[in-house]
Amino acid sequence: MELDNVLVLLAVVFVAGRVGAEIAERLRTPEVIGEIVAGVIIGPAVLQLVPAHNEAFEAIAELGVIFLLFSVGLETDLQELRKVGGIATGVAFGGVILPFALGYGLMWMLDYTTNQAIFMGTAMIATSVGVTARVLRDKGKLATREARIILGAAVVDDVIALFMLAIVAGIATGSLSFGGLVFLVVEAIAFFLILGTFGRTVIRKTFPHMRRLRVTEPVLSIAIAIALVLAASAAKIGLAAIVGAFLAGVIVGETPKEEELHARTMPLYAFFVPFFFVHVGTLVDLKAMSGAVVLTAVVTVLAFVGKFVGSGAAALKLGRKGASIVGTGMAPRGEVGIIVASLGLGLGVIGQELYGVVVAMSLITSIIAPPLLAFLYGLPDGPPSAGRTSREGSENAPPDA
C-alpha cells in the first residue's frame, strides 16, 4: 500500500503536514506537533502510506531542517550570540555531563555492558535543535536571550556529540585511536575558525556586490549556495549539516541584504520545513517502541531531567523562567537521537530493545518540548520567577531573588 510514485508521496506528505499544522494551530499547539503527528499517521506506524526511508523524501526533509536553521541563523545577531558565548558553552557542557551520567548510571545499575552504558550515555547527550528552533521562530522569540543561548549551546553540543560518537564507534569497532579523535576535533575547530575569520570576511565584503550578477535572483541564489555549501561541508567533516546551515545564516545575516533575504527565504521555509517534521513522525516505530515500556519511561524522564537540570542550571543567571526555557529547549533529541540509535544498532552495540527505547525517548522529548516551551513563554516575567513550579501549572510564583 506504500506509494510507489515519488511525486504522489511528496504531495501526500506536504498536504498531510499542512493539515496537521492547521489542526495543531486550532488546538493552540505549536504547528510542529501537528506535523510530527501527521507523519506518525501517514507513516509506517499507522496508515503505512509513506515509508520512512525514501531517498527523495529524506533529502527534502534534510533540506527542510537546513533551510529552517539557515533562516534562524539569518535572524540571529552575531554580536548578541557572542555575548552569550560563555553561558551557552556552560549550558552545552551541563547538558552533556548530567544526561551522560544518568544514562551511563542507569545502564550500569541494570547490569548492561560497559559499552552499552557508554552508548546510552552518548545517546542522551545529542540535542536536536530543529524542534526548538522552529517553536522559537514561529512564536517570534528568536531575539530573546534564551533563544540565543540555546542556539549557541546547540553548536557546542554538536561538537561534543561528534567527539563522543567517534569514541563510541571506536570502542565498538575496536579502532579507537587518540590520533583519530584529535584529528576530528582539529577538523571541527578549523571549520569554525576558517568560517569565522576568512569565510566571514569574504562573504561580508563580496555579498553587497552580488547584485551585479546577471543571473535571475542573484542575492537569493548566493545565499542558498552559501547555505548548501556550508551545510554540506559541515556534514562532510562529521558535524551536523544544520550547524553549517545555521552558521551560514548568521554570517549572511550580517550583510546589508538581510531584510530582503528574510522575506525571500520564507517561501522556501514554507515548502521545505514541513517535510522535515513529517519525516520525524514517520520514524515512529510502534513495534520497536512497545518493547520495554517501563525502561522507555525511565530513560525518557532521565533524558528530559538531564537536560532540564544540567543545561538549566548553567543558565540560572537568567532567572528560573529563563533557565527553564533553556533547559526545555535543549531537551528534544529528535532525529539526532534516532540517528545515534541507528548507528548503535548498526555497530552491534545495542539490540532491538535498546534501539526502540532510544527512538521512543528521542520522539517523546521532541513532542513534549514544544507545548512546554509555549507554556513557559506564557508565564509572567519579572524577577527570577519559579523555575521548577513553572512545570506544575498556572501558579504565579512570587519573586524570590
Place this chain on the structure above:
Amino acid sequence: MELDNVLVLLAVVFVAGRVGAEIAERLRTPEVIGEIVAGVIIGPAVLQLVPAHNEAFEAIAELGVIFLLFSVGLETDLQELRKVGGIATGVAFGGVILPFALGYGLMWMLDYTTNQAIFMGTAMIATSVGVTARVLRDKGKLATREARIILGAAVVDDVIALFMLAIVAGIATGSLSFGGLVFLVVEAIAFFLILGTFGRTVIRKTFPHMRRLRVTEPVLSIAIAIALVLAASAAKIGLAAIVGAFLAGVIVGETPKEEELHARTMPLYAFFVPFFFVHVGTLVDLKAMSGAVVLTAVVTVLAFVGKFVGSGAAALKLGRKGASIVGTGMAPRGEVGIIVASLGLGLGVIGQELYGVVVAMSLITSIIAPPLLAFLYGLPDGPPSAGRTSREGSENAPPDA
C-alpha cells in the same frame, strides 16, 4: 569519484547550475543553456562528479519543472488561452503528424522493423515544453500570443503522446487493446473536464477564504498543495506531471491572489528550476551519442524541421515570425524524448544505437531552441516577416504580405 553524500551532490549541482547560468547571461545566451552545459560538465559525460540517476536529485529536478510550469501557468490568462484553443490544437496536431511521418519514413527507408519505425515516429512527437517555457518566462514573453499557443499546444501534444506511447508499448508487449486505449483517453479527458469545471469552481470559490487558515503562509501553502496534487494526479493517469502543474497554475492564477503568489513562488522557482536543467545536462551520454553520427544528424534535422514546419504551418496566421517562434518553441524534446528512449530500450523495441540517437536528438533540439527563440524574438515585428530566412542570419527581411 561520484559524490556519495546527497547534500554535497545537491550543493554541487546548485552552484554549478548558477555559475553556468551566469556565464550564459554574460555570453548573451539564455540561462537555461548554461545550466544544461553545467550538467553536461559535472555529469557522467565529463567530470563524473554527479550521477544522472539519483533518486533525490531526480525528485528535486522534477519538482523544478513542476514549479516552472506552475509559475508559467500563474502568468497565463485562461481567457487568452481559450482564445487560441483552436490554433493551439492545430499546432499540436501539425507537430505530431509531420514528425511522426518523418521518423517513421526514415526508419522504413533504412530497413528498420515496423515496430522500430513506429517507435521512432513516436519519439519524434513528444515536446518538452520546459525549455521553451523557461526562455519565454525569462524573456518576459509569456503574455505574447505565440507563448499561449505553444503552452496550449503542449497540453494537447501531451495527450496525443500519451496515446501514442500506449500504442507503442502495447505493440511491443503484444498487449495492445482497443479497450485499454479508450480507457486512457477517457481518463485524460475526465481529468481535464473535472479540473475545468468542478475543480476550477472549488478553487476559485475557496481560495480567497484561505487567509483564514492559521497555519504559516496559508496562501502559498494551498497553492503548493494544489500544484503538487494536480501534478501527481496527472502523472498517476499517465499524463506528464507538468501538464497538471501548468493547469494548476492557470486555475490558481484566476484567483485574486495571483499577484502576491507570483512574487512568493519566485524563490521556489529560483531554487528548484536550475536542478531540472542541470539534470537534463547530466543525461548526456557521450558514448551512446557517438555511435551513429550521421543517423543522429539526420534524425535531429528531421525532428527540428518536423516541428518547425508541422507546428509552424498551423500557426501561419501569426505571420512568418510568429509561426517561426511557435515552430521553434515546439521543437525541444528534452527529458520527454529521453524518457521515451528509455522506455523503448526497456521494452526491447530499440537497441543501444537508436537509444543514443533519440537521446542525442532530444538534447540537441533542446539546446538549439533557446538561442533561436531569443534571436526570433529580436527580429522586427510588422507584417509577416521572413519566417524561413530568420534561421539564416541577421537579414532584415522586407515585408512581403
